[in-house]
Amino acid sequence: MKPLNQTAITEFLLLGLTNDLELQPLIFSLFLSMYLFTVLGNLLIILAVNCDSHLDTPMYFFLSNLSFTDISTSTATIPKMLVNIQTQNHSITFTGCLAQACLALIFVGVENCLLAVMAYDRYVAICHPLRYMVIMKPYLCVFLVLFSLLISTVHALIHSLMMLHLSFCTDLEISHFFCDLAEIIKLSCSDTVINNILIYSVGVIFFGVPLSGIIFSYTKIVSTIFKIPSVGGRYKAFSTCGSHLSVVSLFYGTGFGVYMSSAVTDSSIKNVMASMMYTVFPPMLNPFIYSLRNKDMKSALRNLFIGMPFL
Template identity: 60%
Template sequence: MKPANATRMSEFLLLGFSEEPELQPLIFGLFLSMYLITVFGNLLIILAISSESHLHTPMYFFLANLSLVDICFTSTTVPKMLWNIQTQSKVITYAGCITQMYFFIIFSGLDIYLLAVMAYDRFVAICQPLHYMAIMNTRLCGLLVLVSWTTSVLHSLLQTSMVLRLSFCTEVEIPHFFCELNQMIQLACSDTFLNNVVMYFAAMLLAGGPLTGILYSYSKIVSSICRISSAQGKYKAFSTCASHLSVVSLFFCTSLGVYLSSAATQSSHASAVASVMYTVFTPMLNPFIYSLRNNDIKTALKRIIGAPVILGLKLCPRLQGS
């Protein structure tokens, strides 16, 4: 039975990280910096890939999609948190909370699926190099991205519709910096058994499946690399997937660490702080990981960044002469 005071809430309160006023400017500056670096860095990756014809390959096509998703992923949570700090308000409307949760589930799922697709791409490139272009054709690449989007959207619709059936008590405070699915379910006043079953089943199926695929792909990749006789050949083969392996390890280790630690400590505040690792920190680091370990990306970025500088140097003498 539903509690007597359960009702359809018009707004929630996002408690964030700290209620101490002196820490708010520091938190605002830190997250604004990380958000700008994330957006600017991932936009540079997208621009570099789109502007260089030799980067129009399956691997970089998936990387461009991952960079776009990372921008959207971070944009679902950080701008609202910055706005709340700036306005000294913790309020988020019911509709805003549901919308934020909807898009967060979509883009977090897309991150997982794209990392799995990129692992498959590296598996084909290293284990079946002679058939790579035939297997990873334009049609298959587009289909893999389309399936990733479709699965993420349907999963998000399912989880969001399950939350919409819940009732919440008055003055609901969310001990997080965004409307996270698990937190919403825990705060509901109505029966949440079905929500928990759907949430954990979907997590095992839609996150465990891609993770299993990634582990299988890399087990085959490592096996193929070990069979290469020359040390130079082994290094070249490993270098093609080192960046992706770094991103996969960072994303899954931080996200799994968040949920395992929150389940062990039952501390919502600790979970909110730890969630920063995979919601903000990992998308910020991805451009650095791919650009620092990839000569093609570094060369393209140098051309993009260097072109305005060279143009400015050419224009300066003309302006001075006039």
């Protein structure tokens, strides 16, 4: 095939999950429902945190930012897929594809960093409870969120700028429901060794460092909890970490599944399904995890619903 420079490319084709026309309405309904649940659930978390003075703490400040990130992650990927199914037009412009890949990387990266920040917050709260409000000052919390956004943006821009140097063949069909970085690189007729090295080396550092921070924080937390003499005290201390641990397990568990899937198989369908588990399900399930496992959040949501004029 004759290579095409990226400047000559006008669009890619997103093949989605299946070409079966009979399944398209089902897929559209399923993803629309998941997207609406994601947006509604996370918006309720944000509203509850901002409307309840009892939740005016660093932990819930980070949680509201995590919810906003989850909405952004889903919005960067799902709406374009829904439009493509509805119009039966699977095209996406080169610029749009690059922007979608960049935004997906940014928001997934921010979530990765925020989970580490939230683990640090729990570490300070349990291991240094008397100094918690002294250490976790408002300006530090804002700085940690902005720093997470900054390094995630830099990480995404590195990959996006490297993609601008690629040339592509006449086959521009992306076997995915959104412009996934790895799938775009597979279509290139250029030498992609540097791109692939960046994906794994930078990815290991960018995701490995926060995960290491989370593991270190919980090692200290568990050590501190075991020193608490009463069983009730241990349970109360550990219960404050339950929701965060569940979200961390969901995020990194599905992420590890994507990595293993791409490493052991070349099946496009399996890779798409693995990526869907990583980009769609965590943002949708996070609000339910926090609202079901957290008493303060349950109370705030209850007060929010009671205070709504139309209820």
